[in-house]
Amino acid sequence: MTDSARLRAADLTLEEKASLTSGADFWNLKSIERLGVPSIMVTDGPHGLRKQAGSSDHLGLADSIPATCFPPAVGLGSAWDPELAERVGVALGVESAIEDVAVILGPGINIKRSPLCGRNFEYVSEDPIVAGSIGAGLVKGIQSQGVGSSLKHFAANNQETDRMRVSADVDPRPLREIYLRGFERVVTDAQPWTVMCSYNRINGVYASEDPWLLTQVLRDEWGFEGLVVSDWGAVNDRVTGLAAGMDLEMPSSNGRTDAELIAAVRDGSLAESVLDTGAQRVLDLIAKAQARPAVTGPLDVEAHHALAREAAGRAIVLLRNEGGILPLAPADRVAVIGEFARTPRYQGAGSSQINPTRLDTALDAIRAVSPAAPFAAGFTLDGSGDAAALRDEAVELARAAEKVVLFLGVPQQEESEGFDRTHIDLPAAQLALVDAVRAVNENIVVVLSNGGVVALPFAETVPAILEGWLLGQAGGSATADVLYGAVNPSAKLTETIPLSLQDTPAFGNFPGEHGHVRYGEGLLVGYRWYDERGLQVAYPFGHGLSYTTFGYDAATATVDAAGDVRATVTVTNTGTVAGREIVQAYTSLPGSSVQRPPRELKAFASVALEPGETAVVELQLRRHELAYWDVRIDDWAVEPGTYVIEIGASSRDLRVRTELTLDGDPVSLPITLDSSFEELLADPVVGAELQAEIDAAFGPAGDEMMNLLGNAPVGRLDGFPMPREQLLALVQRAQRGA
Ligand code: BGC
Numbered sequence: 001m002t003d004s005a006r007l008r009a010a011d012l013t014l015e016e017k018a019s020l021t022s023g024a025d026f027w028n029l030k031s032i033e034r035l036g037v038p039s040i041m042v043t044d045g046p047h048g049l050r051k052q053a054g055s056s057d058h059l060g061l062a063d064s065i066p067a068t069c070f071p072p073a074v075g076l077g078s079a080w081d082p083e084l085a086e087r088v089g090v091a092l093g094v095e096s097a098i099e100d101v102a103v104i105l106g107p108g109i110n111i112k113r114s115p116l117c118g119r120n121f122e123y124v125s126e127d128p129i130v131a132g133s134i135g136a137g138l139v140k141g142i143q144s145q146g147v148g149s150s151l152k153h154f155a156a157n158n159q160e161t162d163r164m165r166v167s168a169d170v171d172p173r174p175l176r177e178i179y180l181r182g183f184e185r186v187v188t189d190a191q192p193w194t195v196m197c198s199y200n201r202i203n204g205v206y207a208s209e210d211p212w213l214l215t216q217v218l219r220d221e222w223g224f225e226g227l228v229v230s231d232w233g234a235v236n237d238r239v240t241g242l243a244a245g246m247d248l249e250m251p252s253s254n255g256r257t258d259a260e261l262i263a264a265v266r267d268g269s270l271a272e273s274v275l276d277t278g279a280q281r282v283l284d285l286i287a288k289a290q291a292r293p294a295v296t297g298p299l300d301v302e303a304h305h306a307l308a309r310e311a312a313g314r315a316i317v318l319l320r321n322e323g324g325i326l327p328l329a330p331a332d333r334v335a336v337i338g339e340f341a342r343t344p345r346y347q348g349a350g351s352s353q354i355n356p357t358r359l360d361t362a363l364d365a366i367r368a369v370s371p372a373a374p375f376a377a378g379f380t381l382d383g384s385g386d387a388a389a390l391r392d393e394a395v396e397l398a399r400a401a402e403k404v405v406l407f408l409g410v411p412q413q414e415e416s417e418g419f420d421r422t423h424i425d426l427p428a429a430q431l432a433l434v435d436a437v438r439a440v441n442e443n444i445v446v447v448l449s450n451g452g453v454v455a456l457p458f459a460e461t462v463p464a465i466l467e468g469w470l471l472g473q474a475g476g477s478a479t480a481d482v483l484y485g486a487v488n489p490s491a492k493l494t495e496t497i498p499l500s501l502q503d504t505p506a507f508g509n510f511p512g513e514h515g516h517v518r519y520g521e522g523l524l525v526g527y528r529w530y531d532e533r534g535l536q537v538a539y540p541f542g543h544g545l546s547y548t549t550f551g552y553d554a555a556t557a558t559v560d561a562a563g564d565v566r567a568t569v570t571v572t573n574t575g576t577v578a579g580r581e582i583v584q585a586y587t588s589l590p591g592s593s594v595q596r597p598p599r600e601l602k603a604f605a606s607v608a609l610e611p612g613e614t615a616v617v618e619l620q621l622r623r624h625e626l627a628y629w630d631v632r633i634d635d636w637a638v639e640p641g642t643y644v645i646e647i648g649a650s651s652r653d654l655r656v657r658t659e660l661t662l663d664g665d666p667v668s669l670p671i672t673l674d675s676s677f678e679e680l681l682a683d684p685v686v687g688a689e690l691q692a693e694i695d696a697a698f699g700p701a702g703d704e705m706m707n708l709l710g711n712a713p714v715g716r717l718d719g720f721p722m723p724r725e726q727l728l729a730l731v732q733r734a735q736r737g738a
Contacts, residue, residue: 007035007287009279014265014272017279018258021242022249026232027052029248029282040289042194042229042250045150046106046122046138047072047088047347047472048354049095067095068304069356069473072347073108073134074451075315077124078469078491078544080582081606082137088311089141089149091304096147098297102289103148103194106352109135109182110198112495113158113525114506118420121348121451121470125494126526126541127601128178129625132185139190146292148193148285151186153231154218155179155207156519157198160420161511164233167201170519173595175202176629176636178525180217185625187222193288194227197246199234206241208234214245227281232351239264247278248285301357305474309360312471312478313487314580318545319456319497322463325443327485327547328403330369335397337437338407338430338447339377341366345409345449346475350417356473362407362447365480374401378437379429381411387429391436399440405483406437406462409449420511424455424501434458447479453497456538467493485547490580490606492544492650496527496537503537505529527651528597542584542601542650548575548611552583552655555647557621559662565602565621569647569656573609580608585619586646586654587626592639594628599646599654602626621645626662632669640664671734673715677706680714683734690721690730697721 009017016032024030024039031039044050049067070076070088079085096104108122109131117123124131135151142149156168156179170179186192197207197214207213208230218224229248235241238249238257249257264270318326328334341363347354366373378394379387398404408430415421425431438444438461445464448454449471459465466489471478481487498504505521505528512518524532527541553570560566567585583606586599603619626643627636642661648654669675671683681687694702698721709717714731718724 007037007283009276009283011035012279014262014275015258017275018261020282021247021261021275021278022238022258023252026251029286037283037286038290040102040286041100042103042105042150043101044105044351046104046108046352047076048356049092049099049101049104050352050354051099051101064355065099066355066357068299068301068308069347069354070308071312071315071472071475072121072352072451072470073124074121075469075471075475076311077130077134077494078317079311079314079606080130080492080494080604081314082133084311084314085134085137086141087307089138090144091141091307092138093142093145093147094295095299095304096142097145097292097295098299101147102285103150104142105150105196106152107135107138107149108152109186110153110157111179111182111525113519114510115424115453115495115498115501115504116421116510117158117452118160118415119348119350119417120453121415122352122417126496127494128181129185129601129603130494132182133604135182135186136189139186139192143190143193145295148226148288150194150196150229151183151192152196153198154183154195155198155213156202157200157207159511159517160418162515164199165201165515166512167204167516168519169203169516171522172631173629174519174523174525177523181625184222187218187224191224192226193285194229195224196229196231197234199231206234206236208236208246209240209244211244219245227285239270242278243270243274247281299357305358308472309474309478309481312475313481315469315471315491316478316482316489317467317469317491317493317543318482318489319465319467319539319543320459320463321545325403325463326445326483328405328445328483330484332370333402334366334370334373335401335404336363336366336373336375336407337378337394337397337404337433339379339381340407340409340447340449341375341405342377343381344476345412345470346472347470348416348451349412352417359473360476362476362479365477366405366483369480369484378406378433379427382413383427383429387432391429391433394433395436395440398437401441403443403445404437404441405445405447406434407447407449408434410451410454415451421452424453426454431457434462438462445483447483453495455500456497459538467497485577488547488577488579489544490546490582492542492582493539494541496530496541497539498530499536499538503530503535523595524597528600531598531651540650540652542582543653544582544650546575546579546581548573548577548579550574550579550581550609550649552648555645555656555658557645557658557660559660563623565623565626565645565660565662567603567619567621567645567647567658568616569619570614571607571609571617572614573611576611578608578610580606581649582606583617583619584648584650585621586651587621588644588646589639589641590644591641594639596628599651601651619647627665630667633667637665637667638662671731673731674713675731676711677714678710680730680734681706685737686730686734693722
């Protein structure tokens with residue numbers, strides 16, 4: 001580009017502008033040779049670079065060049081560490097820059113509404129603060145390298161079933177407080193270069209055609225400055241989409257929709273200024289990409305693999321460790337059982353599939369410490385073979401061993417982008433294997449590989465469980481690091497592990513039917529649901545053990561100059577090894593006038609402590625995130641009152657609490673004849689007068705009368721408690737405020 005920064009959309013012809021706002025092919029934008037505007041490449045994402053070698057196939061699923069496969073979001077998120085996410089983001093940016101990729105298509109931060117969503121492995125959490133914080137870390141890291149990110153899939157894309165058409169029917173409060181809150185955090189904290197709008201409709205309107213979503217909320221309210229790109233194939237009507245704020249269609253529509261745009265401008269149904277805006281955003285994106293200093297390879301494969309290993313070690317959740325069976329000692333005679341030890345399941349299937357530079361297996365890594373460890377597959381990943389014979393072979397190894405490390409998980413073909421799961425059970429052959437092994441050796445350490453949550457019917461019967469999720473290319477080594485204590489586990493669950501699918505919040509409302517999915521659980525997503533219902537769970541949100549223990553003491557909370565809440569808590573490593581604790585702060589507001597879950601996460605922090613070391617951990621609870629969405633004023637409002645702040649090691653292991661009284665945001669509701677007697681009584685100008693009239697008319701019976709009629713609209717009952725003319729005058733004075 002001659003000087004893209006100064007190039008204005010007005011310098012382009014109508015045809016050039018239409019052309020620029022749609023892709024050249026699957027991964028590249030169009031160039032404009034006349035003006036020296038180059039073509040730039042955008043490509044997946046999100047946990048590694050998926051740049052296809054040579055010409056791309058139509059679906060974009062062909063093999064890609066080798067790149068570091070970091071832990072997918074399900075794993076990386078479990079570290080609860082935005083700084084770690086940022087370091088991974090830096091590495092993603094470096095790999096993209098070396099390959100001259102302008103934008104990497106991630107992160108994905110959609111809420112895990114149901115454990116059945118086929119793409120949960122690509123998403124971070126059932127909680128928006130966790131999802132938004134990790135997403136912001138990734139975006140900052142990627143963009144620090146002069147490479148753009150694409151925050152996706154905006155919005156309410158929480159299932160794969162009928163994903164290109166389904167309408168997510170969501171009420172305003174859950175939409176704002178759960179499904180958009182994480183996106184808001186990433187946009188306001190990290191300003192992604194691009195946002196990718198999702199395939200689905202929201203309350204009947206395609207995300208790619210929704211001016212409320214793409215312009216009012218994203219730009220006007222949150223201050224987004226970048227470009228909106230469609231998910232691949234999400235454009236239903238490009239003219240409508242462009243007017244709504246969808247700037248760039250991907251992939252190419254081979255000129256078809258360019259012609260539609262041109263025709264719409266010519267016949268006056270689309271203002272050319274709208275096209276100018278979209279084209280300008282594309283020009284600006286290209287200019288930003290061009291401004292990146294040239295980076296030459298080669299990629300430091302070893303360094304990035306080491307980071308992938310560190311991140312994977314931080315992603316493994318120690319769910320259970322009875323009797324201190326873990327960590328293992330090198331001298332322990334362990335038997336390694338389960339095909340996943342030899343054939344790792346380390347990422348999910350679909351558009352995020354990376355071609356890793358290396359692949360570690362847990363079996364090799366365990367044998368590097370305990371060379372004599374025997375191995376039996378125990379089952380096959382595709383269910384083929386003689387299950388009984390495989391099981392018997394594993395049982396014989398288990399019988400002769402001191403301890404068994406048993407790798408279980410969800411085979412790749414059972415979870416992928418493009419479809420949802422129908423159950424959360426491990427394959428029957430694996431569950432039978434657990435029983436058979438336990439009959440001969442109870443010292444079992446289960447290691448799980450799964451993108452979505454699985455039910456754990458054996459949880460109480462085995463002494464240890466490591467939830468390994470999907471850990472990327474170095475997951476095998478990281479698993480051995482944790483098993484043998486080279487890494488002390490510190491990860492925590494970003495999603496609840498339920499006892500059964502039937503207990504889950506969206507059960508009965510997922511995946512919907514006939515083009516609609518009703519978000520019937522409302523605000524009660526994830527732990528909010530289990531807590532409100534008082535349901536037992538297998539492992540709660542926020543749970544994760546360590547090889548050490550932590551003590552909590554002395555919670556405080558104050559309001560800082562910006563109006564945010566600063567909480568502090570003293571955390572001590574009370575065990576004998578160094579460790580890291582994820583400190584979580586939850587709030588509630590007893591007596592709230594609106595529905596609220598029993599507690600909601602508002603802040604968290606990760607602190608590393610030597611044995612015996614104490615630290616004062618500070619947590620920032622943003623005032624804006626204490627607000628609820630008030631549908632009466634169509635705006636956020638912090639309710640006044642005394643908030644309870646509970647701080648602890650999980651949503652169900654709260655160790656200390658404090659309280660803080662906050663002023664509320666002014667919420668002024670206009671008084672009309674439709675206001676209730678209670679609302680008019682609360683009015684500062686005329687309330688007392690109305691009360692006096694009621695007292696005069698009914699005496700002591702007035703209170704009883706108000707129990708009965710307090711919520712009736714004042715305009716509805718002529719002559720009560722005063723002549724209508726007098727009541728009208730009262731309402732008008734309330735409206736005037738004098
Ligand atoms: C996915 C996106 C992805 C795009 C390009 C779509 O099907 O939903 O996440 O970035 O394809 O591969």
